[in-house]
Amino acid sequence: MQSNRRMPSWAAALIGLVSGAVAVGVSLLAAGLVNPSAFPVVAVGDSAVDLTPAALKEWAIRSFGENDKVVLLGGILVVMAVIAALLGIAAARDVRYGLAGLAAFGVVGVVAVLTRPDSGLADVLPTVVGVGAGMFALSRIIRRSLVPVEELGPYGDRGHPTPGGAVGAAGAAHGTGLWETAPDSSPESEERPEASVPPVMRAGNDLRAFDRRGLLTGVLGGVAAAGVAGIAGRMLSGRAEVSVARSGITLPRPAKPLAPLPAGVDLRLKGLSPFVTPNSDFYRVDTALVVPQVDPGSWTLKIHGMVDRPVELTFADLMKRTVVEADVTLCCVSNEVGGPYIGNARWLGVSLADVLRDAGVRRGADMLLSTSADGWTAGTPVDVVLDGRDALLAFGMNGEALPVDHGFPVRQVVPGLYGYVSATKWVTDIRVTRFDEDEAYWTPRGWSAKGPIKTESRIDLPRDGASISAGRTVIAGVAWAQHKGVDAVEVRVDRGPWRQARLAEAPTADTWRQWVLDDWDATPGGHTIEVRATDATGYTQTADRVPVAPDGATGWHTIQVRVG
Template identity: 60%
Template structure:
């Protein structure tokens, strides 16, 4: 996704302006050694690059609050390791320069998913609106529990001792991304000509990956779609379905199966408290 098309959801009334020279990252709380890093201090850590699809918890079924980018930066676990995480800490409360807070499981920041302190996006420095000079990118978690932009503070703590911004407002404290899929072509309400048509879209189940996608026409059986190449388990996956469209009104539905074998639920739920569920459907008129 081009940087200027990447979705943006945050609480900042104006985009914070932070210089690399002035930026610092403080690590404290339930650690052996409180530590503060300047931007230049990060150079001693091994740099990495990962392509990761980020998803907003407020994305409705079929919504567009999801984007994909190649991020560059440093493993959060390498940075936290220097501070020494105490064994009873289970949450990192990260704070943005504007005071916004996010609570993330320690496990998600230290396991082999390679959660990042990202400083680059699609080959350039982070744009200001996406967190310059540094932000968190954590595969497999919705942004409100992981994707702190303009991050300046990491406090090791516990979920039973601290609450982040959205948790105080009734959202879940922990929120792994749910398996979802979307029909991009055709669009709902579209009039199309009878005959062969390629239905297409994307599916995602970050950290688990997509194993299969199926499409249903009206009340017919679920039929397998063709999957595009899997870049990684952390990115969305393209799919297509060959449909011989007959004249009349039709409803198309899609569902995905992740690599664990779990099928996307058809139960409809809203975005609060931990993400929407249900099958995306589009209604079209075939002439």
């Protein structure tokens, strides 16, 4: 069916947008029934993340922080909306153009879904069903918006036809072009107001005209269908079930509970990062556009590869093992000097080393290739996990079940390594292998295969760019050298002499450490403040600034303040 070339562009674009919304809503519903990870929008987004150059990813993290995935998803939806509107305009010329565009969308979605790890043929169903629904909506709304002229009254309103139609007979008589305008030659024409007669088009043997009422009802029906399908899809995606399952978990007690943190670990200064980072404030950097919803009842962890006895553990199996509690600071390799992507928590879980010993790691194995529920991988050095540090398969964080955003039901926590090589969230598989035989997600993208955390420090007080009053001023912050420990922190102002800061207590070498210099006599004017840390091995952090790639940033954190 050819469509009305004189349909307003805004109406055609609106039809395209609503049809696209129907496609997305129905595909989300189908994904909820088949496999939430098969939602094509997320699959396309994940592919975009995988194909994005590392430099662009770093720019996104620097620019948008933990909101980078929200921005990406929003950008994808905006692009989809623009394309859908253009398809609506194309369909207004010929509906086949719009259908072909939606089909092309479907092909992209199918390819993205099939390239996901562990995808199956059934995973393409959400895309196929969603595109089919979008096609139906597009054809249906266009047909409702272009009605046979005999259904239109003399003023172009549907539902009040005149005998033979207001324009039908005349249009049919002329019939020489696609578009006709019906004259009114009746004797009564001089005695009544002139009717506003819509243009008509020939579609096959039918003459049709644009009908606003048909457009409105069609659009409202499409919006309702998209909304209902989307809400149902979100409910079926498992968020509610996983939330209920998480809230019902009673964490086991550790075999050797840690003592409460002594008061000396936290200087309790307003504006200084607390020693324990609340779960709600803990940084999140990962590649998951939509947080995986993993039911602990069906979760399993497979440990295989270069082992004597492959192991498969359920969540119940894990909870029955000896439980370990540990204070560990985690840091992202994307953390710039002075950056926010670091946090400290008290973790609860089981020893990863003990699980590996049960499996029997073979000689020559030097890497653990761990895989997340969403397919992301990390490569962790075997010797680091087995050297006695508190490397955990964690299911608790700061006294509660692991938050979903941070890896529920189970994640890895390995002190002393950046998260990209150790802290796999939603972990479901660990293959014992070799660095010269396997690569994790970030390695082929230019990052180092091994990522020991570098000794660094940060100024929290005062803030960079702050205006402060003259007189005695507190300078404070945090320093970290996980699994080595911080032995000293020094501060200097305006390139003067380095002064020793006072250190807070640190329960282990695996956590960060607060520091404070509380007797700086701030004088009016602009000032530059720098900080550096020395770890327990005697290494003092370098002043040389290097970017985060390929293995973590270095340099002294430097701030500027103005004293009034």
